[in-house]
Amino acid sequence: MTSPPSVILLGAPGTGVQALCAALERHPATTSVRLAWGHMLDATADPAAAADAAGTTVLLMGLDQPCPDSDRRAQEAADAELRSALARAGISYRVVYGQGAQRITSALNAIKSIATSAYPSSGSGHFEPDTDPSATRTARLRAWNCEKCSDPECEHRLFTALTGRDSQSG
Template sequence: MKPLRVAVVGAESTGKSWLTQTLAGVLRARGQAVHTVDEVLRHWCDRAGRTPQRHEQMAIAQQQALAACPPGQPTPESWLLSDTTPLMTAIYSHLLFEDESLYPMALAHQALYDITLVTGLDLPWVADGLQRDGPQVRGPVDTLVRQALERSGMAYRVVYGQGPRRLNNALVALGLEGEDAAAQEVREQGQFAINQGRSVWQCNDCSDPGCEHTLFTRLVKQRSAS
């Protein structure tokens, strides 16, 4: 299958980072070249120690767009998986500041992706410091995301499910085969190694209660106690 440019968007605490990184891991295990794009806002808030003000929103959206289109990357032979896009910055600017001026730029960038995955609201909300406002904003954000995409005539797929089911639903949405039991076991063993400290955890504290980070951290503690 020809590599795709994939945007993962959705309300807060719906597993965007987990889904992006886990999809990347599966694709790499299948021999595919993958370029991932992190969420710029998360790093911005960590550096500034606060959330951005209205006049700072456009610069963040532009940085997010540039991160997805760096010079020379990705190549036509590489998948691109973007953990959020400028569209989410535009959504929050609209919701928090009643500023709709970012939509033209954000939607023009969104049109560069082959497919947009919208993460569903079926995961529990989990606090994440400055990064998340509260469960009450998830519904309005989800609505604004869908309205913006539909208004622009952009197709999207909503991804639901817990843990492996969520991953498999995303793979199917991309036109790929889901993981079988053997492939899932290999990936889970890799996550177990991560939690033993042999490499760095990459999920940015995902909100999926059934994810490998939670399950295998518990196993490590049980083994240490025995």
């Protein structure tokens, strides 16, 4: 029997790491995920060993939360120290950005990416951010010339979007 995926949330003070952990604990898509959070790498139970285990990811909070100017320098220093500690330990991580539901969706996308690789039969669909009704997903089209892109997925999205518009207007 495989153990559930683990997610270690790290962030400088004031980045909302504890709030995101609490929100993920209440989210129905993460009921089978072990969550831990901290402001320093050693604040979680042996994160280096845990991050080496299959199905574990480290999420680092981005510096996009509102922060008083007087605290910004200390927050940036703490973030830089966290990134250095992760690099020294050889731990890969994903950075989570956004406000409110956006941040939860970003975290769920990161969790889904590790869950589907660790648990291919059950991870897909379980961690979809659209299980949260406030999260919406829109198709993004690239802003440059498609002739120079040569990305088949991008071309398919563009074609689908264009044919969708034509069928709706006719």
